[in-house]
Amino acid sequence: xxxxxxxxxxxxxxxxxxxxxxxxxxxxxxxxxxxxxxxxxxxxxxxxxxxxxxxxxxxxxxxxxxxxxxxxxxxxxxxxxxxxxxxxxxxxxxxxxxxxxxxxxxxxxxxxxxxxxxxxxxxxxxxxxxxxxxxxxxxxxxxxxxxxxxxxxxxxxxxxxxxxxxxxxxxxxxxxxxxxxxxxxxxxxxxxxxxxxxxxxxxxxxxxxxxxxxxxxxxxxxxxxxxxxxxxxxxxxxxxxxxxxxxxxxxxxxxxxxxxxxxxxxxxxxxxxxxxxxxxxxxxxxxxxxxxxxxxxxxxxxxxxxxxxx
Ligand code: DON
Numbered sequence: 001x002x003x004x005x006x007x008x009x010x011x012x013x014x015x016x017x018x019x020x021x022x023x024x025x026x027x028x029x030x031x032x033x034x035x036x037x038x039x040x041x042x043x044x045x046x047x048x049x050x051x052x053x054x055x056x057x058x059x060x061x062x063x064x065x066x067x068x069x070x071x072x073x074x075x076x077x078x079x080x081x082x083x084x085x086x087x088x089x090x091x092x093x094x095x096x097x098x099x100x101x102x103x104x105x106x107x108x109x110x111x112x113x114x115x116x117x118x119x120x121x122x123x124x125x126x127x128x129x130x131x132x133x134x135x136x137x138x139x140x141x142x143x144x145x146x147x148x149x150x151x152x153x154x155x156x157x158x159x160x161x162x163x164x165x166x167x168x169x170x171x172x173x174x175x176x177x178x179x180x181x182x183x184x185x186x187x188x189x190x191x192x193x194x195x196x197x198x199x200x201x202x203x204x205x206x207x208x209x210x211x212x213x214x215x216x217x218x219x220x221x222x223x224x225x226x227x228x229x230x231x232x233x234x235x236x237x238x239x240x241x242x243x244x245x246x247x248x249x250x251x252x253x254x255x256x257x258x259x260x261x262x263x264x265x266x267x268x269x270x271x272x273x274x275x276x277x278x279x280x281x282x283x284x285x286x287x288x289x290x291x292x293x294x295x296x297x298x299x300x301x302x303x304x305x306x307x308x309x310x
Contacts (some may be wrong), residue, residue, distance in 0.1 A: 005214060056209070072145075149202060149207070160199040258272050
């Protein structure tokens with residue numbers, strides 16, 4: 001990164017300039033089932049960054065809270081690695097890009113989902129969390145997500161209700177995982193918890209701090225709390241780089257080159273190791289389910305700040 005991380009005026013100015021560049025882009029549609037969820041307004045736009053030194057900048061609707069959705073998959077992967085260790089997680093879920101859409105089954109021959117950032121792998125990673133039932137699993141995640149963000153986060157009941165109306169495919173995936181003999185809890189239990197983790201809401205500045213905590217090797221640069229071991233942050237960002245943008249990840253790495261994870265709410269989280277976290281929110285999605293204006297902002301910032309990791 002060639003921006004002086006101390007120069008928050010430049011961070012602010014560049015963020016505002018990037019937002020102005022993408023603002024008029026109305027291509028793509030928001031996720032249909034989330035359209036009715038309170039506050040999910042289709043042309044909303046926010047972006048935020050937090051450096052590993054704790055310097056923050058933000059632009060757009062920075063107070064607006066949106067659901068993490070699939071961004072939670074990367075965060076849960078970090079939490080479960082921290083809780084049970086790498087070997088126990090690798091026994092249940094791999095680290096290979098699937099090359100298929102996020103809601104495909106994509107299992108290795110031994111029954112393990114390809115990676116923790118597709119739905120099957122995310123349901124598995126959730127199920128491996130050490131806890132008695134799904135409420136305890138969700139409570140553990142909310143605590144750890146909050147530490148990553150340096151803020152008290154919670155599950156949005158509104159979003160969770162919407163998720164529950166269209167859980168058939170996730171339940172189907174979970175039943176197939178159970179049938180393959182790999183799921184440590186029941187399919188219903190696993191999906192109930194997974195949907196709740198997707199329904200945790202954050203603002204763009206909070207999400208940027210989560211990214212900065214990963215980028216800083218597991219210590220939250222704002223609160224100073226060590227939340228994750230360094231190897232956990234490294235493993236999580238590795239899988240974000242190779243699998244985080246679904247079947248568009250190859251193009252993303254070539255053009256933007258930042259470990260990232262997208263969500264159907266229009267959320268996008270990036271973590272540039274040793275430099276900063278970036279978060280954007282804009283609900284209109286492209287055909288692969290990634291936020292259009294979010295991608296535009298990341299492309300612009302990557303070029304401006306020389307963020308490509310290669
Ligand atoms: O699993 C689902 O269907 C949602 N709760 C999350 C999916 C998601 O964010 C996919 N993203 N593009």
